[in-house]
Amino acid sequence: MKIAVVGAGAMGSVYAALLKEGGHEVHLVDVWREHIEAIKQNGLRIEGASGNRTVSSIVAHHCAETVGVCELVIIATKASAVAAAAASTASLIDQHSLILTIQNGLGAGERILEAVGENSEAKNNIILGVAGGFGASIKKPGHVHHNGMQLIRVGEMLGGASERVENLAAVWREAGFNVRAFQDINQLIWEKFICNVTYSAPCTVFEKTLGGLMADAHAWPIALGCAREAYTAAITHKIHLDFNDPDQYVFEFGQNMPDARPSMYLDHLEERRSEIDAINGMVPIVSRQVGLEAPLNEALTAIVRSREASFS
Numbered sequence: 001m002k003i004a005v006v007g008a009g010a011m012g013s014v015y016a017a018l019l020k021e022g023g024h025e026v027h028l029v030d031v032w033r034e035h036i037e038a039i040k041q042n043g044l045r046i047e048g049a050s051g052n053r054t055v056s057s058i059v060a061h062h063c064a065e066t067v068g069v070c071e072l073v074i075i076a077t078k079a080s081a082v083a084a085a086a087a088s089t090a091s092l093i094d095q096h097s098l099i100l101t102i103q104n105g106l107g108a109g110e111r112i113l114e115a116v117g118e119n120s121e122a123k124n125n126i127i128l129g130v131a132g133g134f135g136a137s138i139k140k141p142g143h144v145h146h147n148g149m150q151l152i153r154v155g156e157m158l159g160g161a162s163e164r165v166e167n168l169a170a171v172w173r174e175a176g177f178n179v180r181a182f183q184d185i186n187q188l189i190w191e192k193f194i195c196n197v198t199y200s201a202p203c204t205v206f207e208k209t210l211g212g213l214m215a216d217a218h219a220w221p222i223a224l225g226c227a228r229e230a231y232t233a234a235i236t237h238k239i240h241l242d243f244n245d246p247d248q249y250v251f252e253f254g255q256n257m258p259d260a261r262p263s264m265y266l267d268h269l270e271e272r273r274s275e276i277d278a279i280n281g282m283v284p285i286v287s288r289q290v291g292l293e294a295p296l297n298e299a300l301t302a303i304v305r306s307r308e309a310s311f312s
Contacts, residue, residue, distance in 0.1 A: 001024045001025070002027075002068075002072075003071065003074065004028075004064065004072070004074070005028050005029065006030075006073060006074065006085045006089060007029075007075060008036065009138065010136035011136050012074070013035075013136070013144045014046065017044050018175045019171075020057060021055060022174050026058050027060075027061060027070070028044075028058050028060045029061045029062075029067065029088075030060075033062065035141040036062055038140075038141040038142025041142075042142055043057075043142070044058055045144070046143075047143075048146040049148055064092050068092070069091070069097065070093070070097060072097070072100060072171075073093060073098070073100070074101070075108075076101075079275040080273065080277060082101060082108050086115035089116065090116075093116070094122075095122070097122050097125060098125050098164065098168065099112060100126075100168070102128075103278065104192070104196055104278060105279045105282055106189065106278060108278070109128050109157040126157040127154055127155070129153065130153045130185065130192050134146070134147075134151075151179070152179045153181075153185060154168060154181055155181060155182040155183065155185025155186075156185065159184055159186065186239065187241065191241060193234075193282075194230045194249070194250065195250055196279045197226050197227060197229075198250040199223065199253075200262045200264040200265075200275075201276065201279065201280040201301060201303075202223035202226060202300060203223075203264070205300055207265070209260060210259075211258025214251065222300075226280065226297050227246045227247070230246075233292060236291075237286065237290055264304070268308075271311045271312065273311060276301055276308070283297035283298075284297055
């Protein structure tokens with residue numbers, strides 16, 4: 001299979017390396033010149049959960065126009081860059097191409113659809129993914145590290161079972177990932193979203209690990225309030241969830257990784273802009289769509305955005 005990975009950050013680089021080792025023709029596209037040049041010259045060094053080695057046969061590009069049409073296009077940018085990445089894929093897709101994005105937060109599929117256009121040949125070929133227990137970091141240009149690879153869930157944006165999603169999941173499994181296809185991927189996206197909302201902005205604002213947030217008698221009620229706002233929006237949107245107690249659900253999630261810090265908090269430690277608009281910033285939007293308000297998420301989002309305004 002000919003595959004383009006658009007976004008050569010830590011996760012995108014790991015996807016590219018393992019899929020290349022799985023026997024596919026992989027093209028990695030990113031505007032980060034130092035990283036792309038390092039891969040061109042020395043290959044992509046990868047270490048962590050899948051072992052330590054250098055993958056030397058990934059084709060790296062500064063722009064998508066040099067790649068050609070692909071059977072699978074993986075958008076692996078941060079949520080804030082999904083629309084721009086999707087807009088750059090015109091030369092990569094035809095009516096048979098699948099577009100897969102694996103994102104935190106809500107709205108990635110809609111941003112891709114808007115970017116490629118309602119008349120695009122690929123508008124019905126958007127696949128959504130959710131990664132759990134899967135983190136990665138870039139140690140330096142051309143060198144990435146990744147930790148646990150628990151599960152990636154994939155499904156049709158519009159729902160339902162399909163042979164093409166089952167085949168796609170098989171491709172990823174053959175490359176060493178734990179991947180399962182689901183009929184209702186939006187349920188899983190919302191379930192992860194509620195956890196992200198609970199910890200992302202609150203841990204960032206209060207400068208806490210997950211366990212530290214849960215132990216803080218002042219901060220934890222605010223985090224639970226964020227979770228409840230997202231949960232209420234989901235139920236009002238008629239999203240099927242596998243739980244009916246959001247407090248217990250997010251508590252159990254945090255209890256499993258008390259020393260972890262959300263990527264949003266890590267972004268702020270490095271003075272990078274975060275995915276706030278796709279996470280806590282989405283709760284007021286989806287709440288207003290069904291006549292609700294989300295004042296806690298709105299307030300924390302404002303604090304995060306205010307801090308980010310000072311980042312260079």
